[in-house]
Amino acid sequence: xxxxxxxxxxxxxxxxxxxxxxxxxxxxxxxxxxxxxxxxxxxxxxxxxxxxxxxxxxxxxxxxxxxxxxxxxxxxxxxxxxxxxxxxxxxxxxxxxxxxxxxxxxxxxxxxxxxxxxxxxxxxxxxxxxxxxxxxxxxxxxxxxxxxxxxxxxxxxxxxxxxxxxxxxxxxxxxxxxxxxxxxxxxxx
Amino acid sequence: xxxxxxxxxxxxxxxxxxxxxxxxxxxxxxxxxxxxxxxxxxxxxxxxxxxxxxxxxxxxxxxxxxxxxxxxxxxxxxxxxxxxxxxxxxxxxxxxxxxxxxxxxxxxxxxxxxxxxxxxxxxxxxxxxxxxxxxxxxxxxxxxxxxxxxxxxxxxxxxxxxxxxxxxxxxxxxxxxxxxxxxxxxxx
Numbered sequence: 030x031x032x033x034x035x036x037x038x039x040x041x042x043x044x045x046x047x048x049x050x051x052x053x054x055x056x057x058x059x060x061x062x063x064x065x066x067x068x069x070x071x072x073x074x075x076x077x078x079x080x081x082x083x084x085x086x087x088x089x090x091x092x093x094x095x096x097x098x099x100x101x102x103x104x105x106x107x108x109x110x111x112x113x114x115x116x117x118x119x120x121x122x123x124x125x126x127x128x129x130x131x132x133x134x135x136x137x138x139x140x141x142x143x144x145x146x147x148x149x150x151x152x153x154x155x156x157x158x159x160x161x162x163x164x165x166x167x168x169x170x171x172x173x174x175x176x177x178x179x180x181x182x183x184x185x186x187x188x189x190x191x192x193x194x195x196x197x198x199x200x201x202x203x204x205x206x207x208x209x210x211x212x213x214x215x216x217x218x
Numbered sequence: 219x220x221x222x223x224x225x226x227x228x229x230x231x232x233x234x235x236x237x238x239x240x241x242x243x244x245x246x247x248x249x250x251x252x253x254x255x256x257x258x259x260x261x262x263x264x265x266x267x268x269x270x271x272x273x274x275x276x277x278x279x280x281x282x283x284x285x286x287x288x289x290x291x292x293x294x295x296x297x298x299x300x301x302x303x304x305x306x307x308x309x310x311x312x313x314x315x316x317x318x319x320x321x322x323x324x325x326x327x328x329x330x331x332x333x334x335x336x337x338x339x340x341x342x343x344x345x346x347x348x349x350x351x352x353x354x355x356x357x358x359x360x361x362x363x364x365x366x367x368x369x370x371x372x373x374x375x376x377x378x379x380x381x382x383x384x385x386x387x388x389x390x391x392x393x394x395x396x397x398x399x400x401x402x403x404x405x406x
Contacts, residue, residue: 050386051273056343064385077320079333082340084312090232090305091242091275098305102313110310118298121274125282126294128268132283136267140397145271147396150351150367151389154374156344161379163337175334182338187346193339194236197332204331208324 032105037112039070040104044097044116049124052145055092057152058117059085060159062096072104075166087197093117178203220289221296227254228281228300235277242277250284257284277301366399 043065051058059082066073073081081103085095094117101113128135135141167175178200185191227249235242243266250256257265269279278298285297319325351367370392377383 046386049273050389052271052389055275056340060340061385076329076333079336080316080329083332083336084309084316086336086339087236088305088309088312089234089236090302090309091235091277093275094278094302094305095309098309099313099316102310102317110313114302114306118274118278118302121272121278122282122294122298124272124274125268125279126286126291128272129283129286132268133264136264136271141271143397143400144393146351146367147370148389148393149347150370150396151374151385151392153344153348153351154371154378154392155385155388156340156347158375158378158385160337160341160344164341167334167337174331178331179334179338182335183342186339186342196335196339200332200335201328204328207331208327211327212324 032108037105037108040101040109041112041116043070044100044113045120048093048097048117049120051093052148052152055085055096056156058093059096060156062100063159066100066104073100075163077103079163083197087194174203174207221293223254224281224285224288224293224297225300228277228284228297229303231277231281232301233304242275242280246277246280246284250280256288261287366396370395 047058047061047065051061059078062081063075063078067075067078081096081099084099085092088095094114097113097117098110101110103109105112164179167179182196182200185196186193231242231245231249235245247262251259251262265280265283266276268283269276272279278301281297281301282294285293285295287293289296348371351364351371353363374388374392378385378388
């Protein structure tokens, strides 16, 4: 992979910008990344972004950092990975260093709380907007097994509160089983 | 010495927290509060609140804060490095493997089944936050409904779908509007 200074620079600015505004956990940053790297810059395709999400979620460590590592490797190899990770961890480090001087006042401030409460509504809208777009492309696949996996995973996660890791592992097992069966069928023919 | 301790304490947090922020909280507590006594329990509780209010992964926030308290900027850097190094190794290995086998048909077929599940997980995460926004309390009942929150959500969803507005702009507008609504309609 040829190292491109301009791409690295863009990757750094994008991850810095995304990380600065990522409130509310790992799934939010994955959604911002999808919008930036898939829809806007076309560096990654939609399928790959879903694979990145699954890997970032199931590997140990912070989802945002994991996703940055995967996106960085994909875009510019090792140095892309370093760039994306630095871009992702710099904003929280700087912000927390500044806040640490008056953090008790910050935690108790009513105006701060109200702004954050409003932003939470925006976070829900962003996640569901991305899920909507991804969901329609699953529905277009017209494969009953895809529909079944989508439905079962949703019920397990949202209604039953099953740990996300188990859901990913179970779907992986279904995928392997299906592939093994169709492979066997191909061999018999 | 203290740098090494910080590094290894947060290395464990990074290595054993699987599945995001909420998995990391008890691990941070056991290292920074119980094992080393770097933070008091009330300082830790405030830290969790602040970490939730500021951007970035909770583990990185906690590492920065604890490192700063114990050993200044250097401590913050060492603790953060400790917390991300398991990811740097393991996830990099995953990235390289993925890049290598991405074009393999069997691997692609298996991933085909994984993708709808990931979509469902994203959908579920969004709905969970929406539930938190729409109802102030744990129980879902009409008298607990937060109408301003529901309105903000509906508006944000509409402009994102219809006009593909920049999500970060939408986020900031939601925050500003919520403050404005409460300023106009009084403090409830």
